[in-house]
Amino acid sequence: MSxxxxxxPEKYSIQDPLERVILWAQANGTKxxxxxxxxxxxxxxxxxxxxxxxxxxxxxxxxxxVIIALGGDGTMLHTAHLVKEIEKPLVGINTGKLGFMANIxxxxxxxxxxxxxxxxxxxxxxxxxxxxxxxxxQFYALNEFLFSRKDTSSMIKLEVEYDGxxxxxxxxxxxxxxxxxxxxxxxxxxxxxxxxxxxPVMVVTPINPHTLTTRPLVLPSxxxxxxxxxxxxxxxxxxxDGIVQPHNSxxxxxxxxxxxxxDLIQLPEQNYFETLRNKLMWGFDKRKD
Numbered sequence: 001m002s003x004x005x006x007x008x009p010e011k012y013s014i015q016d017p018l019e020r021v022i023l024w025a026q027a028n029g030t031k032x033x034x035x036x037x038x039x040x041x042x043x044x045x046x047x048x049x050x051x052x053x054x055x056x057x058x059x060x061x062x063x064x065x066v067i068i069a070l071g072g073d074g075t076m077l078h079t080a081h082l083v084k085e086i087e088k089p090l091v092g093i094n095t096g097k098l099g100f101m102a103n104i105x106x107x108x109x110x111x112x113x114x115x116x117x118x119x120x121x122x123x124x125x126x127x128x129x130x131x132x133x134x135x136x137x138q139f140y141a142l143n144e145f146l147f148s149r150k151d152t153s154s155m156i157k158l159e160v161e162y163d164g165x166x167x168x169x170x171x172x173x174x175x176x177x178x179x180x181x182x183x184x185x186x187x188x189x190x191x192x193x194x195x196x197x198x199x200p201v202m203v204v205t206p207i208n209p210h211t212l213t214t215r216p217l218v219l220p221s222x223x224x225x226x227x228x229x230x231x232x233x234x235x236x237x238x239x240x241d242g243i244v245q246p247h248n249s250x251x252x253x254x255x256x257x258x259x260x261x262x263d264l265i266q267l268p269e270q271n272y273f274e275t276l277r278n279k280l281m282w283g284f285d286k287r288k289d
Contacts, residue, residue: 001030001065001066001116001117002030002031002032002033002063002064002065002066003021003025003030003031003032003033003064003065003066003067003068003113004032004033004034004060004061004063004064004066004067004068005018005021005032005033005034005035005038005060005068005070006057006060006061006067006068006069006070006075006078006079006082007038007069007070007071007075008071008074008075009035009037009038009040009041009042010041011071011095013071013095013096014070014071014095015042015045016106017070017093017095017106017109018038018042018045018046018070019042019045020106020109020110021068021070021093021109021113022045022046022048022050022051024109024110024113024114025048025050025051025113026048026049026050028113028114028117029050030050030113030117031050031051031052032050032051032052033052033053033054033059033060033063033064034046034051034052034053034054034060035053035054035055035056035057035060036053036054036055039053057082058082061082061083061086061088064088065088066088066089066090066091066116066265067079067082067083067088067089067090067091068090068091068092068093069090069091069092069093069102070093070095071093071094071095071096071102072094072095072096072102073096073100073101073102073185074096074242075092075096075102076090076092076101076102077101077142077143077241077242080126080128080142080241080262081140081142081241083262084128084140084142084260084261084262085260087263088263089116089121089123089263089264089265090262090263090264090265091104091112091113091116091264091265092104092264092265093105093106093109093112094106100184100185100275100279100280101181101264103270103275103279104267108267112267115267115268116265120267120268121265121266121267121268122265122266122268123263123264123265123266124197124198124263124264124265124266125198125261125262125263125264126142126179126180126181126197126198126261126262126263126264127179127180127198127200127221127257127258127260127261128140128141128142128179128257128258128260128261128262129141129144129145129177129179129202129221129255129256129257129258130255130256130257130258130259130260131145131240131253131254131255132253132254132255132256133247133252133253134252139240139245140240140258140260141179141182141240141241142179142181142182142241142262143178143179143181143182143185143186143241143242144176144177144178144179144182144185144186144187144240144241145176145177145238145239145240145253145255146174146175146176146177146186146237146238146239146240147174147175147176147177147227147236147237147238147251148173148174148175148207148236148237148239149173149174149235149236149237150235150236150237151235152235154235155171155172155173155208155210156171156172156173156174156229156235156236157169157170157171157229157230157231158170158172158175158227158228158229158230158236159227159228159229159230160175160204160225160226160227160228161225161226161228162219162223162224162225162226163223163224167204167217168214169230170206170209170214171209171210171211172206172207172208172209172210172214173207173208174206174207174208175204175205175206175207175227176190176192176203176204176205176206176207177202177203177204177225177227177255178192178195178202178203178205179202179203179221180195180196180197180198180199180201180203181197183195183203184276184280187203187205187216188280190205190206190207190216191205191216192205192216193216193218194276194282195218196272197272200220200221200222200257201218201219201220201221202218202219202221202225202255202257203216203217203218203219204216204217204218204219204225205217221256221257222256222257223256224254224255224256225254225255225256226252226253226254226255227251227252227253227255228250228251228252228253229250229251229252232250233247233250233251236251238251238253
C-alpha cells in the first residue's frame with residue numbers, strides 16, 4: 001500500500017506531523033508520494049528511499065492507494081475536489097484549529113496509519129452537491145454553495161424554487177445551500193440544523209433574513225433546487241466551498257445531489273457523534289459534575 005500527502009507547504013503547522021508520517025513510512029517501508037512544493041519547503045524532512053517526489057498533486061494522487069490530507073478542514077475540502085472523480089480513500093490529519101473532517105490528531109498518526117495499512121477502518125462516503133448554471137457550467141461542493149452580498153450594505157433578493165414550485169423570495173444578507181457534511185460549517189453558524197452525514201438531503205439556510213418567520217429548510221437532495229437573482233446580480237457573490245465564481249449580470253443556478261462522493265477513512269473507535277461532542281462541545285453541560 002502506498003500513500004500520498006496533500007498539504008499546504010506554506011503552513012509550518014504541518015512540519016511536525018509531516019515528519020511523523022515520513023518517519024513512520026521509513027520505519028515500515030511504505031512508499032509516500034509528495035509534491036515538489038512540499039519537498040522544496042521541507043528538504044530536511046522529505047528524504048529517504050520510501051519518498052517519491054512528483055511534480056503535481058494530481059500525479060501524487062494518481063500514483064497512491066490512499067490519500068493523506070495534512071492540515072485543517074480547508075485542506076480537506078481542497079483534497080476532496082481533487083479526488084471527487086476517483087474512488088480512493090482519504091484520511092485527514094488535523095494540524096489546524098477545529099479539524100471537524102480532518103479528525104485524526106498528530107498524536108494518533110502512527111496508530112492511524114498502521115490501522116489503514118492493516119485495513120482496520122471503515123469508509124464514510126460523503127456525497128457532494130452539484131450546481132449548474134444556465135450556460136451549462138457545473139460546480140461541486142462538499143460543504144456548501146453560498147450566495148452572499150458584496151460591495152454593498154443592502155440585503156440581496158433571491159427567488160428559490162424546489163422541483164418547479166416556488167419556496168420563497170428571500171431578502172437577506174445571503175443564502176446557504178448546505179450538504180449534510182457542510183451542516184456543521186457555515187450552516188450551523190447561521191442557525192441551521194446539524195444533519196447526519198449520508199442523509200440524502202440539503203439545507204436551505206438564510207443569513208440574517210429580513211423577516212423572522214424565514215427559517216432554515218431541509219429538503220430531499222434528489223430533486224432540483226433553483227436559486228435566481230431578483231433583478232441584477234452584480235451585488236451577489238456566488239461561491240462553492242469557499243471558492244468564488246464570477247457570474248453574469250443574472251444568476252440562475254440549479255442545485256441537486258451529485259454523483260460524486262468522497263470516501264473518508266474512519267478508524268474503528270471514531271464515530272460522528274463522538275466528533276460532535278469533542279469538536280463542537282455538542283450537548284456539553286457545565287452544570288454536570
